Amino acid sequence: MFLLNDLPNDKALSNFVKDFPNLEFTSVSAFLRIVRLGSIYLEKLDKLLGQYGITHGRWITLILLKRQKNSQKLPSELAKQQGVTKATISGLIKLLNSEGYIERSSNQSDKRKNIVILTKKGDDLLNNIMPAYYEFVSDLLKSLNHDEQEVLIKLLDKLI
Amino acid sequence: MFLLNDLPNDKALSNFVKDFPNLEFTSVSAFLRIVRLGSIYLEKLDKLLGQYGITHGRWITLILLKRQKNSQKLPSELAKQQGVTKATISGLIKLLNSEGYIERSSNQSDKRKNIVILTKKGDDLLNNIMPAYYEFVSDLLKSLNHDEQEVLIKLLDKLI
DNA sequence: TGACAATGATTAGCTGGCTAACTATAATGA
DNA sequence: TCATTATAGTTAGCCAGCTAATCATTGTCA
Numbered sequence: 459m460f461l462l463n464d465l466p467n468d469k470a471l472s473n474f475v476k477d478f479p480n481l482e483f484t485s486v487s488a489f490l491r492i493v494r495l496g497s498i499y500l501e502k503l504d505k506l507l508g509q510y511g512i513t514h515g516r517w518i519t520l521i522l523l524k525r526q527k528n529s530q531k532l533p534s535e536l537a538k539q540q541g542v543t544k545a546t547i548s549g550l551i552k553l554l555n556s557e558g559y560i561e562r563s564s565n566q567s568d569k570r571k572n573i574v575i576l577t578k579k580g581d582d583l584l585n586n587i588m589p590a591y592y593e594f595v596s597d598l599l600k601s602l603n604h605d606e607q608e609v610l611i612k613l614l615d616k617l618i
Numbered sequence: 619m620f621l622l623n624d625l626p627n628d629k630a631l632s633n634f635v636k637d638f639p640n641l642e643f644t645s646v647s648a649f650l651r652i653v654r655l656g657s658i659y660l661e662k663l664d665k666l667l668g669q670y671g672i673t674h675g676r677w678i679t680l681i682l683l684k685r686q687k688n689s690q691k692l693p694s695e696l697a698k699q700q701g702v703t704k705a706t707i708s709g710l711i712k713l714l715n716s717e718g719y720i721e722r723s724s725n726q727s728d729k730r731k732n733i734v735i736l737t738k739k740g741d742d743l744l745n746n747i748m749p750a751y752y753e754f755v756s757d758l759l760k761s762l763n764h765d766e767q768e769v770l771i772k773l774l775d776k777l778i
Numbered sequence: 779t780g781a782c783a784a785t786g787a788t789t790a791g792c793t794g795g796c797t798a799a800c801t802a803t804a805a806t807g808a
Numbered sequence: 809t810c811a812t813t814a815t816a817g818t819t820a821g822c823c824a825g826c827t828a829a830t831c832a833t834t835g836t837c838a
Contacts, residue, residue: 459701459702460656460660460663460674460678460701461700461701461702462678462699462700462701463698463699463700463701464682464699466685470685473685474748477745477748478748478749478752481748481752482752482755482756482759484759484764484767484768484771485752485755485756485758485759485760485767486752486755487767487771488759488762488767488770488771488774489659489755489758489759491770491771491774491775491778492652492655492656492659492774493656493659493660493663494656494778495652495656495774495777495778496620496652496653496654496655496656496657496659496660497656497660498778499649499652499653499656500620500653500656500657503620503653514620518620518622522624525626525630525633538623539622539623539624540621540622540623541619541620541621541622541623542619542621585637588634588637588638588641589638589640592638592640592641592642592645592646593640595642595645595646595649596640596642596645598645598649598777599642599644599645599648599649599777600645601776601777602648602773602776602777604644606773606776607644607645607647607648608644609769609773610648610651610770610773610774611644611647611648611651613762613766613769613770613773614648614651614652614655614770615651616761616762616766617655617758617759617761617762618651618654618655618658
């Protein structure tokens with residue numbers, strides 16, 4: 459979370475420029491806005507998902523499972539795709555399992571592996587959440603028209 | 619942190635569209651990119667600051683103090699500007715104080731208040747960090763030229 | 779083949795946020 | 809005036825990430 463409410467204004471930055479002549483004003487502005495907006499959105503998302511008793515970490519795990527044809531995956535695959543450590547996935551899976559949103563089963567051919575399966579209950583939860591999520595997102599982005607959104611996506615893709 | 623490495627591609631999203639017809643493709647794409655890029659940047663920033671033995675929370679506190687003419691502020695002002703709770707600022711200040719980067723003093727006229735002052739050591743730390751930070755930021759943003767950065771800032775400002 | 783490396787998963791313990799509950803002081807208004 | 813409300817700050821305890829260490833199993837190559 460990086461919610462810095464008072465982004466530096468021109469005056470504040472120009473005070474810094476005095477001391478740090480290598481400051482590129484627009485880069486810093488863009489950087490701060492990206493980090494701040496990302497944090498604002500993430501906080502709002504967690505608030506929305508909280509209404510369904512879930513966090514964004516657990517929600518993404520469920521989505522990754524649903525994306526899969528047979529709705530199953532290895533924990534280590536989930537970790538890689540989700541961008542978290544295996545330790546974190548281990549905890550997420552334990553919770554999701556105890557809540558009945560996923561099930562686990564072992565792999566015969568390789569006993570180290572551990573298959574995670576989305577349950578009916580997990581799928582139902584996603585079916586409840588997703589419409590609200592899509593509404594939430596289109597509401598957040600509604601101050602940009604379609605063309606502006608396309609431009610934004612292109613610019614962000616250059617950075618990612 | 620929201621680092622979802624595998625953003626949904628067209629195929630994945632179109633599978634979801636089947637089930638959730640109110641999905642606005644471009645809004646979701648833009649939303650995910652903002653949150654993801656913000657998280658990536660935040661993680662990199664923390665790695666950079668870690669080289670100076672500091673976190674982004676403590677760093678922002680120091681910057682907010684330096685921005686002030688007399689380099690001093692109330693904890694509650696810091697909390698508001700930084701976008702964290704008073705409880706969090708309380709912890710940050712305790713740490714920064716124990717490390718010698720700030721000092722505290724009490725306010726005569728209102729004994730509830732508690733003045734935080736940037737020390738020479740804190741200012742020196744910032745003077746060390748900022749050039750590296752500016753280089754770091756301009757490097758992150760270098761795949762966009764100046765005009766593109768301006769466009770990006772305008773779009774993000776519409777959303778913030 | 780058998781030692782060592784690689785892989786998959788878990789656990790323990792850390793950290794930086796948070797909320798809720800609290801203390802102390804100041805401001806307000808019947 | 810004095811009871812109530814508001815403000816400033818702290819503490820305790822929660823949570824979701826993390827790293828490092830560990831265990832079990834599988835793969836590799838001299």
